[in-house]
Amino acid sequence: xxxxxxxxxxxxxxxxxxxxxxxxxxxxxxxxxxxxxxxxxxxxxxxxxxxxxxxxxxxxxxxxxxxxxxxxxxxxxxxxxxxxxxxxxxxxxxxxxxxxxxxxxxxxxxxxxxxxxxxxxxxxxxxxxxxxxxxxxxxxxxxxxxxxxxxxxxxxxxxxxxxxxxxxxxxxxxxxxxxxxxxxxxxxxxxxxxxxxxxxxxxxxxxxxxxxxxxxxxxxxxxxxxxxxxxxxxxxxxxxxxxxxxxxxxxxxxxxxxxxx
Ligand SMILES: Nc1ncnc2c1ncn2[C@@H]1O[C@H](COP(=O)(O)OP(=O)(O)OP(=O)(O)O)[C@@H](O)[C@H]1O
Ligand SMILES: [Mg+2]
Numbered sequence: 216x217x218x219x220x221x222x223x224x225x226x227x228x229x230x231x232x233x234x235x236x237x238x239x240x241x242x243x244x245x246x247x248x249x250x251x252x253x254x255x256x257x258x259x260x261x262x263x264x265x266x267x268x269x270x271x272x273x274x275x276x277x278x279x280x281x282x283x284x285x286x287x288x289x290x291x292x293x294x295x296x297x298x299x300x301x302x303x304x305x306x307x308x309x310x311x312x313x314x315x316x317x318x319x320x321x322x323x324x325x326x327x328x329x330x331x332x333x334x335x336x337x338x339x340x341x342x343x344x345x346x347x348x349x350x351x352x353x354x355x356x357x358x359x360x361x362x363x364x365x366x367x368x369x370x371x372x373x374x375x376x377x378x379x380x381x382x383x384x385x386x387x388x389x390x391x392x393x394x395x396x397x398x399x400x401x402x403x404x405x406x407x408x409x410x411x412x413x414x415x416x417x418x419x420x421x422x423x424x425x426x427x428x429x430x431x432x433x434x435x436x437x438x439x440x441x442x443x444x445x446x447x448x449x450x451x452x453x454x455x456x457x458x459x460x461x462x463x464x465x466x467x468x469x470x471x472x473x474x475x476x
Pocket of ligand 2: 408409421
């Protein structure tokens, strides 16, 4: 007997995979997230969602493949994030998002929107960040930083590109922070965990919390970013007997002096 083919459109394979993940980790992908994924597929932003690269508290990052064969990174914010309230202050103080309501879904959707807007602003100004491709709902699609489907390592796991010359990476990062400040953006979560070491040096990722300089806490955030990055590089610089002064580097990134050494 020949079986009749069902006329109903079968869900794409990746949607099935997501439903499998849903079974293991309850409610990572609600119905609307699955619909947003279908939207990206229908609009040929990517064809298949291949595998998760990272499953953090706030987001799951997937490697996906576009029709052209190119890899893209798909960052899906968890709509059930229990710590969403921590995101509120980064949104509320930012003039672009000041109308935000103190509601979980509103916060999370705007969080993804903010990451996309920040990436776009930084990328257009030649900051080393992944190229943003598209945003919808709680999902940000961006350039995949990696080779052969494997993401580049983070600064935390790999160390500087050239351990003999940590100043190359330090310079690139500090100049990126400086450029961001110049265009009115403060990352607000710079650390060795949010920097990937690519063939083109360090790239800054994880931009959702980044705020405009107009945010009332931006001074505090930029100080922390500079302090974090100096603290990380200090152990490499000690060998070279390079002393970094927090205040000088801070003034440099704010454009108040021409060099930081
Ligand atoms: N554009 C990208 N290309 C390749 N890999 C990426 C990309 N963006 C993120 N990743 C991978 O996903 C990981 C987590 O990304 P990110 O820091 O943006 O998310 P997160 O929300 O901070 O996650 P976590 O809660 O785990 O810190 C990175 O360390 C990196 O391995
Ligand atoms: Mg991160």
